[in-house]
Amino acid sequence: MPPxxxxxFERMRGAASLVLLLDYDGTLTPFTAIPDEARPDAELLKLxxxxxxxxxxxxxxxxxxxxxxxxxxxxxxxxxxxxxHAFWSRMDADATWEASHxxxxxxxxxxxxxxxxxxxxxxxxxxxxxxxxxxxxxxxxEHDAGLREASELTLRLGDLLAASDLELLxxxxxxxxxxxxxxxxxxxxxxxxxxxxxLLVAMGDDRTDEDLFAALxxxxxxxxxxxxxxxxxxxxxxxxxxxxxxxALVGPERPSQTVVNSDDSPxxx
Ligand SMILES: [Mg+2]
Numbered sequence: 001m002p003p004x005x006x007x008x009f010e011r012m013r014g015a016a017s018l019v020l021l022l023d024y025d026g027t028l029t030p031f032t033a034i035p036d037e038a039r040p041d042a043e044l045l046k047l048x049x050x051x052x053x054x055x056x057x058x059x060x061x062x063x064x065x066x067x068x069x070x071x072x073x074x075x076x077x078x079x080x081x082x083x084x085h086a087f088w089s090r091m092d093a094d095a096t097w098e099a100s101h102x103x104x105x106x107x108x109x110x111x112x113x114x115x116x117x118x119x120x121x122x123x124x125x126x127x128x129x130x131x132x133x134x135x136x137x138x139x140x141x142e143h144d145a146g147l148r149e150a151s152e153l154t155l156r157l158g159d160l161l162a163a164s165d166l167e168l169l170x171x172x173x174x175x176x177x178x179x180x181x182x183x184x185x186x187x188x189x190x191x192x193x194x195x196x197x198x199l200l201v202a203m204g205d206d207r208t209d210e211d212l213f214a215a216l217x218x219x220x221x222x223x224x225x226x227x228x229x230x231x232x233x234x235x236x237x238x239x240x241x242x243x244x245x246x247x248a249l250v251g252p253e254r255p256s257q258t259v260v261n262s263d264d265s266p267x268x269x
Pocket of ligand 1: 026
């Protein structure tokens with residue numbers, strides 16, 4: 001571990017109260033061709049459960065995904081969930097979802113028409129409609145065609161959104177139109193008031209996570225996953241490294257109790 005990451009890890013390990021704000025896609029799991037295939041594996045579910053059970057440790061997942069998906073995948077864990085870039089927050093497993101903004105009406109139809117037109121020209125593109133944002137995923141489109149269509153969409157939407165309450169986000173193989181003013185930083189505000197005095201640690205891989213990093217208090221720890229430009233002071237290369245770091249916080253995974261390994265018994269000379 002590089003020295004700066006190692007000293008951040010020691011601060012995390014020694015914190016009297018620790019809050020982890022974790023992005024999901026590209027941070028806890030690698031990207032998949034189809035967004036629905038990124039569901040958590042058993043190792044990840046165990047890791048998140050172990051972290052949530054660690055004393056004075058509060059885990060919050062802060063994702064662009066919908067409430068329905070986060071609940072289906074992670075809903076039984078004792079963690080906070082923040083969906084649609086923290087437009088929705090469910091502070092713990094017993095809490096109800098709360099919205100950060102009032103939703104205007106009628107904003108979706110013109111955006112859906114533009115995205116669906118582009119999806120018809122780019123086989124493999126997926127239009128995903130959520131409460132406060134609409135996403136156009138092109139990870140599964142032939143590479144050059146996907147980039148070409150995305151750049152045309154960026155220009156068209158720039159004009160369409162210029163005088164509106166909406167903004168365009170360019171993510172990793174996804175374009176997203178969301179209400180202006182909705183961003184992941186809202187999760188930091190909510191979590192800080194729920195757990196005052198805690199060390200806040202945020203990890204994320206794309207531009208939407210920069211809002212999370214920007215909202216951290218000065219003593220917070222921001223960790224970028226990957227090689228993009230970031231305001232985070234620290235980096236790790238991949239989701240595997242994120243998992244390694246988090247696993248180190250809770251100690252090694254214990255083997256299942258049903259496994260009896262006779263090699264573990266002490267040898268007597
Ligand atoms: Mg991500």
